[in-house]
Amino acid sequence: MTDELTPVDIIAESAGPKEAAVAQPAANGEGEVYSPRLAGSKDIIVTEHVDKWFGDFQALDDVSLRIKEHEIVVILGPSGSGKSTYIRCLNRLEEHDAGRIVIDGIEMNEDVRAMAAIRSEVGMVFQQFNLFPHLSVLSNITLGPQKVRHMPKLEAEALAMQLLERVGIPEQADKFPSQLSGGQQQRVAIARALAMQPKIMLFDEPTSALDPEMIKEVLDVMQELAESGMTMIVVTHEMGFAREVADRLVFFDEGALVEQGTPEHFFTNPREERTKLFLSQIL
Amino acid sequence: MSELPPIPRPEQAPLPPPPGQRRIVLPPHRQRARRPWSVRAREWIRRNLFPSPGGTLLTLLSAGVMGIMLAGVIWFVFFDANWNVITANRWLLFAGSFPREEAWRLWTSIAVVMFLIGLAYGTWSSLGRRDTLFVVLTGAFVIFLMAHGGASIWSSIWFLVAIGLLYVGYYLTIWMPRETSTRRAWQQRIVGGLLALSLPIVLIVLMANGGATTRQFDGFVLNLILAPVGIVGGLVVAIPLALGRASTMRTIKWTCTAYIEIVRGAPLLGWLFVALFILTDVIGDNLIINTMVVLAVFTGAYMAEYIRGGLQALPSGQYEAAQAVGLTKLQSMQLIILPQALRISIPPIVGQAIAIWKDTTLVTIILTLRELKGNADSAIAQSEFIPDRIEAYVFVAVVFWVVAFMMSRVSQRLERAQGIGER
Numbered sequence: 058m059t060d061e062l063t064p065v066d067i068i069a070e071s072a073g074p075k076e077a078a079v080a081q082p083a084a085n086g087e088g089e090v091y092s093p094r095l096a097g098s099k100d101i102i103v104t105e106h107v108d109k110w111f112g113d114f115q116a117l118d119d120v121s122l123r124i125k126e127h128e129i130v131v132i133l134g135p136s137g138s139g140k141s142t143y144i145r146c147l148n149r150l151e152e153h154d155a156g157r158i159v160i161d162g163i164e165m166n167e168d169v170r171a172m173a174a175i176r177s178e179v180g181m182v183f184q185q186f187n188l189f190p191h192l193s194v195l196s197n198i199t200l201g202p203q204k205v206r207h208m209p210k211l212e213a214e215a216l217a218m219q220l221l222e223r224v225g226i227p228e229q230a231d232k233f234p235s236q237l238s239g240g241q242q243q244r245v246a247i248a249r250a251l252a253m254q255p256k257i258m259l260f261d262e263p264t265s266a267l268d269p270e271m272i273k274e275v276l277d278v279m280q281e282l283a284e285s286g287m288t289m290i291v292v293t294h295e296m297g298f299a300r301e302v303a304d305r306l307v308f309f310d311e312g313a314l315v316e317q318g319t320p321e322h323f324f325t326n327p328r329e330e331r332t333k334l335f336l337s338q339i340l
Numbered sequence: 341m342s343e344l345p346p347i348p349r350p351e352q353a354p355l356p357p358p359p360g361q362r363r364i365v366l367p368p369h370r371q372r373a374r375r376p377w378s379v380r381a382r383e384w385i386r387r388n389l390f391p392s393p394g395g396t397l398l399t400l401l402s403a404g405v406m407g408i409m410l411a412g413v414i415w416f417v418f419f420d421a422n423w424n425v426i427t428a429n430r431w432l433l434f435a436g437s438f439p440r441e442e443a444w445r446l447w448t449s450i451a452v453v454m455f456l457i458g459l460a461y462g463t464w465s466s467l468g469r470r471d472t473l474f475v476v477l478t479g480a481f482v483i484f485l486m487a488h489g490g491a492s493i494w495s496s497i498w499f500l501v502a503i504g505l506l507y508v509g510y511y512l513t514i515w516m517p518r519e520t521s522t523r524r525a526w527q528q529r530i531v532g533g534l535l536a537l538s539l540p541i542v543l544i545v546l547m548a549n550g551g552a553t554t555r556q557f558d559g560f561v562l563n564l565i566l567a568p569v570g571i572v573g574g575l576v577v578a579i580p581l582a583l584g585r586a587s588t589m590r591t592i593k594w595t596c597t598a599y600i601e602i603v604r605g606a607p608l609l610g611w612l613f614v615a616l617f618i619l620t621d622v623i624g625d626n627l628i629i630n631t632m633v634v635l636a637v638f639t640g641a642y643m644a645e646y647i648r649g650g651l652q653a654l655p656s657g658q659y660e661a662a663q664a665v666g667l668t669k670l671q672s673m674q675l676i677i678l679p680q681a682l683r684i685s686i687p688p689i690v691g692q693a694i695a696i697w698k699d700t701t702l703v704t705i706i707l708t709l710r711e712l713k714g715n716a717d718s719a720i721a722q723s724e725f726i727p728d729r730i731e732a733y734v735f736v737a738v739v740f741w742v743v744a745f746m747m748s749r750v751s752q753r754l755e756r757a758q759g760i761g762e763r
Binding site: 148150180181185188189200201205249250253 | 522655657658660661662663664665666667668671675676679680683
């Protein structure tokens with residue numbers, strides 16, 4: 058329904074008095090293209106001058122970022138640099154204090170319906186999986202489609218089985234999360250997010266809580282997802298994934314966006330000293 | 341037979357089993373279990389009773405103490421006590437001033453409740469052999485309580501009917517088609533609804549068409565009516581209270597906190613006096629109903645705190661995941677948060693239920709009717725039984741213990757049944 062409207066239209070329409078101060082209407086598709094395959098894609102996520110405070114601590118400092126549809130963005134940065142806070146602002150698990158966030162043409166504001174619309178477009182995968190331990194694997198996945206999208210039960214279950222096939226564990230459908238390994242739980246969590254048929258997937262350190270031998274199975278699923286054309290924003294320390302799959306790397310430090318570029322740029326010739334220092338520590 | 345193969349010596353490490361045919365090698369403690377029982381018994385005794393000089397001393401000491409106590413109990417139970425005080429006053433203890441000619445109403449209520457328990461068991465759990473034993477023993481106890489004079493045959497028949505209905509209910513739910521989760525959900529809804537209706541049903545059976553009046557609810561029967569109302573009513577009050585106390589809206593939070601703190605600040609007896617002196621003007625003259633309200637209000641305040649504990653024990657990731665999936669606040673509470681929080685708070689909630697079950701005896705004080713403990717007193721007051729007052733109290737204590745113990749057993753079962761998805 059909002060497909061016909063470009064982000065800019067919506068911004069122009071819904072820019073209230075608060076946003077008006079920082080509004081800098083930009084031409085459609087102004088965001089830079091970091092990969093030839095993204096040529097002609099529209100900007101699906103637009104964030105401008107986003108600030109976030111936790112009490113006296115500034116977690117996000119004037120972050121502006123535009124992300125294209127189908128783009129794979131990997132966010133790097135030391136712990137406490139605001140990268141998790143940033144992606145949590147994108148589906149309003151955190152409320153930003155200043156600036157503007159527009160997801161697929163929907164302005165993020167106090168409106169509950171806008172928030173619901175955004176959450177149904179944006180799937181999220183957490184570091185700690187956060188599966189619902191009292192529900193079976195299948196029910197974990199069907200819950201969203203049934204309760205939010207009002208999908209009939211049988212249809213939701215068929216969809217869930219299809220997604221479990223996709224992440225490679227259809228045989229675990231009737232088990233409970235605690236009976237699965239960490240890698241399997243994380244794959245269920247990915248299936249659960251995909252069941253809402255989102256346009257954007259957020260990954261908040263999806264492999265950080267996993268044993269080394271399970272990291273690959275999760276990364277493989279994520280890579281397959283990337284190849285299928287999903288828009289993905291991934292906070293991770295997996296440099297192999299960043300190098301191979303990402304269209305763009307973004308480096309955060311102390312709440313600010315310090316540097317962004319292609320993987321090639323980052324791994325051969327980073328510009329900023331802080332980026333160089335961070336990469337030298339992590340590689 | 342003449343030539344036994346040589347016994348393999350364990351000095352050499354056993355060869356790895358050839359692929360395809362695995363030999364089962366028992367660990368040492370399992371091998372020991374194969375030895376004759378006399379050897380095993382001797383080992384068990386040594387390991388558990390006389391493991392060390394200190395352990396031996398403790399065993400002997402506790403054996404001595406237990407022996408003395410047991411001897412005293414046996415002496416009292418079998419030689420010293422005069423249990424006639426119980427047998428002669430069974431009806432008084434059980435139902436007090438409930439009219440004797442209306443006993444069928446009590447029995448019918450018991451049968452209905454047993455049927456509902458059977459339905460509930462079939463829907464949410466399964467009957468094990470131990471449950472059957474427990475049912476039979478408790479049932480025998482009820483017969484013993486209710487049998488009086490020449491009616492004991494009828495008591496046995498009623499008892500068999502009640503037990504039979506329990507199993508009918510159980511097998512009915514097992515037999516009903518419930519392969520799909522939709523059907524199972526419907527079954528749960530129907531049985532849950534019937535359970536919710538059980539109190540009105542029981543009250544109708546007891547009171548309708550010239551039955552007993554609420555003033556005649558007495559003895560053990562009164563406890564059996566009041567306690568479930570207090571417990572279930574308390575839960576109904578507690579859930580919104582707990583959510584309110586965890587709310588971010590200050591007025592709601594403060595109201596709920598004030599409710600909880602005020603109710604917990606006074607003893608149950610104090611609130612029962614409120615039921616007697618204040619609620620009679622507010623709600624009405626029916627003291628039983630006032631008492632039910634007070635019990636629910638009182639229990640609710642305590643249970644709310646336990647449920648809040650459960651809410652706080654949940655990792656914030658559960659709230660976030662529910663939001664990220666797109667559930668509304670109400671949906672995530674109902675589907676994600678409350679089921680888990682309630683499971684966490686089962687043990688303290690059941691503890692509170694047991695407490696309120698025993699505390700229904702306090703109602704005696706305000707009712708000035710003769711209720712279970714009161715009846716023990718009136719049984720004692722009969723001049724022929726004056727020296728036997730201790731028997732009456734022991735009996736009352738045992739009755740309360742049996743029910744409290746049953747509740748704690750059910751609690752463990754609940755925890756296990758709800759623990760499937762334990763993290």
